[in-house]
Amino acid sequence: MTAVRLSLMLESSKIPKDSSLSRREIRRDKRRTRIRDAAFELFERQGFEATTIDQIAALADVGKGTFFNYFPTKQNVLTDYYARLSAGFINNAENIKTGNAQKRFAKLFHSIETTLRREGQMVDVLYPEVFKQPKLIALDEDIEERVSVLYAGWLDADKDKKKLRDDFDTALAVRLIFDIWSATLRNWIEADKSFSLAEELNRKFELLFTGLRAKNF
Amino acid sequence: MTAVRLSLMLESSKIPKDSSLSRREIRRDKRRTRIRDAAFELFERQGFEATTIDQIAALADVGKGTFFNYFPTKQNVLTDYYARLSAGFINNAENIKTGNAQKRFAKLFHSIETTLRREGQMVDVLYPEVFKQPKLIALDEDIEERVSVLYAGWLDADKDKKKLRDDFDTALAVRLIFDIWSATLRNWIEADKSFSLAEELNRKFELLFTGLRAKNF
Numbered sequence: 001m002t003a004v005r006l007s008l009m010l011e012s013s014k015i016p017k018d019s020s021l022s023r024r025e026i027r028r029d030k031r032r033t034r035i036r037d038a039a040f041e042l043f044e045r046q047g048f049e050a051t052t053i054d055q056i057a058a059l060a061d062v063g064k065g066t067f068f069n070y071f072p073t074k075q076n077v078l079t080d081y082y083a084r085l086s087a088g089f090i091n092n093a094e095n096i097k098t099g100n101a102q103k104r105f106a107k108l109f110h111s112i113e114t115t116l117r118r119e120g121q122m123v124d125v126l127y128p129e130v131f132k133q134p135k136l137i138a139l140d141e142d143i144e145e146r147v148s149v150l151y152a153g154w155l156d157a158d159k160d161k162k163k164l165r166d167d168f169d170t171a172l173a174v175r176l177i178f179d180i181w182s183a184t185l186r187n188w189i190e191a192d193k194s195f196s197l198a199e200e201l202n203r204k205f206e207l208l209f210t211g212l213r214a215k216n217f
Numbered sequence: 218m219t220a221v222r223l224s225l226m227l228e229s230s231k232i233p234k235d236s237s238l239s240r241r242e243i244r245r246d247k248r249r250t251r252i253r254d255a256a257f258e259l260f261e262r263q264g265f266e267a268t269t270i271d272q273i274a275a276l277a278d279v280g281k282g283t284f285f286n287y288f289p290t291k292q293n294v295l296t297d298y299y300a301r302l303s304a305g306f307i308n309n310a311e312n313i314k315t316g317n318a319q320k321r322f323a324k325l326f327h328s329i330e331t332t333l334r335r336e337g338q339m340v341d342v343l344y345p346e347v348f349k350q351p352k353l354i355a356l357d358e359d360i361e362e363r364v365s366v367l368y369a370g371w372l373d374a375d376k377d378k379k380k381l382r383d384d385f386d387t388a389l390a391v392r393l394i395f396d397i398w399s400a401t402l403r404n405w406i407e408a409d410k411s412f413s414l415a416e417e418l419n420r421k422f423e424l425l426f427t428g429l430r431a432k433n434f
Contacts (some may be wrong), residue, residue, distance in 0.1 A: 131348075168424055176421050179400030180393060204393050207385055208425065 033069045035060045039077045044121040048078070048129060079135045081127060086143045088115060093150050100163050101154040102209045105177075109198040117193065127189050148174050164209075180204050249287045249293050252277045256294045261338040265295070265346060296352045299343060303334060304358045310367050318371040319426045322394075326415040334410065344406050365391050381426075397421050 016202035042051040057067045158164040188197045255277035259268040274284045313321045375381040405414045
């Protein structure tokens, strides 16, 4: 599981994969991956709190000083992970160019669920920390801000095409969409992912969009 | 602030206030209030984690053993508080007997905001613990279950009267209502209660109910 996840993360990272990378850069990159891999394994096995930098360095077979060359703190391993994960989500969302707003949300939620299931237990490690660690909280707010603009664009495009009523406040609807998203995600994590996140969201969005649709549609 | 809050809590508690209380019971009740009052003062001042039972007992001017006669653990002070607070909310909700569903929600949210503002900082102490402490989590689930039944009844009554469409899944709509409630409450707490909780909820509910209303209304 870990191997699949990490290789996919590297694919979505911004490191160019052409031959312009020097051997030194490749070596750095591999070592960084090994340290992160060790950290993930320990976080999943014994929890984030209980894991020490000494343990991560030992499992990655590097000195403690080497760990600090790559990550200033243990928290940074998670911040880095969340940054990569969310860059993937934002990228996915930005690449959805067709369909009405409701269909775009359905596509996005499907791809998010696929990613979250592939990431496995690391999602359960990350989730509670997003509400605790200041850097993760700040990152989460940044993501919400960026995605809000995108969602508002989807709704406004549908308003322009008269596919949605034009008498509702787009910003309010976006807040509502985030409410549904965040509460449903929480329930999904708490229910050990025993139902389909995307399907539950789609059902709720169907109910919401019924109210947003123009009368003649 | 504390005095107002506690007197109101006693009003809503189940302790009968008639003369049938023995002097011993009255004394017990007063001491319990004094211990809880001391605990609240310390929780608000220095946080729940940092407060020790020794400090609570000292401030309440009782022995540590006396504390344990009233509360088996420090956590129980919060569980007891949340149980009383939520009994008040459920009681309020059950007493809303008139108006359509949307108006009932508006009434309920108004009374909840009034209570939460009156309770002041204790709400900020309680809120994060509801996601951490197993007993508070269990209590929260109980409350959600009880209130769900009530909300479903409000929606179904409106369906029967053709004030709402009858082709949506009531249980799904109730889940959506909880999503909006819990996410908005979180935002409100995080924003230091700088906006009106009830107004923000009412605006979101107006958008939701537009979709739930029958076409001929």
